Amino acid sequence: MEKGWGALEAGMLLNNRYRLLEKLGSGGMGAVYAAEDIKLHGKLRAVKVTASAGWSVGQESSIVEEAWMLARLNHPNLPLIVDCFTIPDWDAGVIIMDYIQGETVKHRFERNGQRLPFPEVLGIAIQLCSALAYLHRQTPQIIHRDLKPSNVMLEENGHVRLIDFGIARHFKNGSTQDTALLGTPGFSAPEQASYMGQSGPRTDIYGLGAMLYYLLSGGTYFPSGRHISRLDPMQQLQPDVPAAFKTLLGKMTQDKEENRPLSMSEVEAALVRLRTENNDRDKDRPSSFYSVKQNPVTRANKKVLAAFVSLSPGAGSTFACITMAKLLARRGITVTAVEFPTIRPEWLALLGTNRKQDANERSGGLMEWHSGSVRWLAQRGPFFQAQQGELERQLGNETGVTLLDMGSLTGIGGEEEGWRLLASCQIVYVVADPFPSRWSNDRLQQLYRLKAELEARGGKLHWLANKSVRFNRRSEWIAMLPGNPQASIPLLPQERWLQVLWSGRWATEDTALRKVLEKTLNPVLADIEKELHTKQKQSVL
Structure with missing residues (x-):
C-alpha cells in the first residue's frame, strides 16, 4: 500500500486517536481533514497534515516546536491547537485543532457575488486586528505573513478565526532578511517578494490592508510596486466605503514599511473609531453582544x-x-x-x-x-x-x-x-x-x-x-x-x-x-x- 499524506483517506486512524472523516481542502504540500477524536466521545477535530518529505531531523523538530509554540497561545480569534505529532513512515507532520463550524471568508465572498457590505468587512477586520496584535505582542513576536480570505474562518454567529500558520515566523531582531520568499501573490507585502528585507509586524499590516482592499473592490488585487497605475486605487472600492477608511487603507498598503501605521494595535483602534462613527455601526456588531443601556x-x-x-x-x-x-x-x-x-x-x-x-x-x-x-x-x-x-x-x-x-x-x-x-x-x-x-x-x-x-x-x-x-x-x-x-x-x-x-x-x-x-x-x-x-x-x- 502506498504511504504518504496524499494517500490518506476517510476511515483511517491517526495516532490511535483521530479517525479521518472527510477532506476539507488541500494544497501542494498538505491537506486538512475533519476527524473525530475517539478518546473524547467523537468530538470533531480539524487535522492538518503536511508533507515532510526531504526534512532533516532538525527541520522536523523545528516544525513540531512551531506547532507547540502556537498551542500555548490563547485568543478567541485564533484556532485552538490540541495536539501535534509526526508520522515518519508516511512522510507527514500532523497538527490537531478544534473543528470550526463555518466557512472561509473567501467562500462567503464568492457565494455573495464577490461583494460584502462594508460594515461586515469592518467587523471582520477588527477581530483580525485583535488576533494579530496579540501575536505581535508575543516574545518573540509572531508574524503570520499569509493573510488572505481563504485563511480566515467565519463562524455562523459572525465570529472570526485566523487559521493556517504554515508560514508564520518569529521576528528576529538584528536579522536583515527572510530565509525564504513566502506569501501569496496579490496579498503579500513588497518585502516578502525579495531577500532584501525581513518580514515584521508591519508586513501583517500590509497583508491585512491588501485583503480588505480585495474584499471591498469586487475581488481586485491591490496594485503595488511596478503594477501601480496613475489612477487612485481607492476609486475601485465599493460606494459604501467611507473616506476615513480609504485614508487608513492607503497608509496600511504603503510599499515602504516605515510609512505604514506603527502597530496593529494602532490599526485596531482606528477601525474601532470608524465603527463608532459609522451611521450603521449596530449592523456590524456581533449579534451575541449585549446592548448597553443608560444606567x-x-x-x-x-x-x-x-x-x-x-x-x-x-x-x-x-x-x-x-x-x-x-x-x-x-x-x-x-x-x-x-x-x-x-x-x-x-x-x-x-x-x-x-x-x-x-x-x-x-x-x-x-x-x-x-x-x-x-x-x-x-x-x-x-x-x-x-x-x-x-x-x-x-x-x-x-x-x-x-x-x-x-x-x-x-x-x-x-x-x-x-x-x-x-x-x-x-x-x-x-x-x-x-x-x-x-x-x-x-x-x-x-x-x-x-x-x-x-x-x-x-x-x-x-x-x-x-x-x-x-x-x-x-x-x-x-x-x-x-x-x-x-x-x-x-x-x-x-x-x-x-x-x-x-x-x-x-x-x-x-x-x-x-x-x-x-x-x-x-x-x-x-x-x-x-x-x-x-x-x-x-x-x-
Whole structure:
C-alpha cells in the first residue's frame, strides 16, 4: 500500500486517536481533514497534515516546536491547537485543532457575488486586528505573513478565526532578511517578494490592508510596486466605503514599511473609531453582544467608576478591588467599594466579622459601613434579584471613586446586568492568574468585545497579572494575556498574609506587605487618580 499524506483517506486512524472523516481542502504540500477524536466521545477535530518529505531531523523538530509554540497561545480569534505529532513512515507532520463550524471568508465572498457590505468587512477586520496584535505582542513576536480570505474562518454567529500558520515566523531582531520568499501573490507585502528585507509586524499590516482592499473592490488585487497605475486605487472600492477608511487603507498598503501605521494595535483602534462613527455601526456588531443601556451609574454626577473582574474563578478580583480601595483611601481619596451581588458573598467574612455590628442594613440585603474615607457596600446573604435595583440606586449619588468587585461573573443572579454594568464603567481591570487551563475562549471573546465597546465610548480595559511569582515559564504566561499587564501583583508570603488575615486585618495594614503592594500597584493607582482629576476638571468647566 502506498504511504504518504496524499494517500490518506476517510476511515483511517491517526495516532490511535483521530479517525479521518472527510477532506476539507488541500494544497501542494498538505491537506486538512475533519476527524473525530475517539478518546473524547467523537468530538470533531480539524487535522492538518503536511508533507515532510526531504526534512532533516532538525527541520522536523523545528516544525513540531512551531506547532507547540502556537498551542500555548490563547485568543478567541485564533484556532485552538490540541495536539501535534509526526508520522515518519508516511512522510507527514500532523497538527490537531478544534473543528470550526463555518466557512472561509473567501467562500462567503464568492457565494455573495464577490461583494460584502462594508460594515461586515469592518467587523471582520477588527477581530483580525485583535488576533494579530496579540501575536505581535508575543516574545518573540509572531508574524503570520499569509493573510488572505481563504485563511480566515467565519463562524455562523459572525465570529472570526485566523487559521493556517504554515508560514508564520518569529521576528528576529538584528536579522536583515527572510530565509525564504513566502506569501501569496496579490496579498503579500513588497518585502516578502525579495531577500532584501525581513518580514515584521508591519508586513501583517500590509497583508491585512491588501485583503480588505480585495474584499471591498469586487475581488481586485491591490496594485503595488511596478503594477501601480496613475489612477487612485481607492476609486475601485465599493460606494459604501467611507473616506476615513480609504485614508487608513492607503497608509496600511504603503510599499515602504516605515510609512505604514506603527502597530496593529494602532490599526485596531482606528477601525474601532470608524465603527463608532459609522451611521450603521449596530449592523456590524456581533449579534451575541449585549446592548448597553443608560444606567444610573453613568450619570454626570459619577466621578470615576472602575470595576475589577476575574478572568477565571479565583483569579483575584476581590483581593485587587479591596486592596485598591484601601490604598486609594491612604492617598486621601474618597472611595465607595462595592461587592456585586453573587450567590456566594465574601466581603463581610474577609473584612472582619465585627463589621456586622458596625454595619447598617440596606434594603435588599446590602450592608453598609465606613472606615476612614472608604464607604463599603457588601452583601449580607445570598443574592436576591431585588438587590440589583437597590445597588444602582445607592451608586447613583456617589462622588469620588467607586470600585466594583464583579468576581468572575459566574453564578451571578444577574449576569447580563453584570456585563451591562461593566460596559458603563470608565475603567475595567481584568485580573488573571497563572493558571490558563481555567481560562475560556468564550470569556476572552466577551472581554474583547467589552474592550471595543469601552474604547468606543472613551473608556478603557486593562489587564492585571495576579499571584505573580518567578518560575521558568512566567514569560509565556504573561505573553498569553491579550494585553500587556498594567501591573503584576505578587503572590504574598502565605504565612505572613494568613496571620494578618486571621487577625481581622488586610494586607495593606501590614507595613511590609503594604510597601510591596503600593510599589506594584502604583501604575493602577496613578491611572485612577489621573481619571479622577480629569473628571473633576470637567465638572468645574
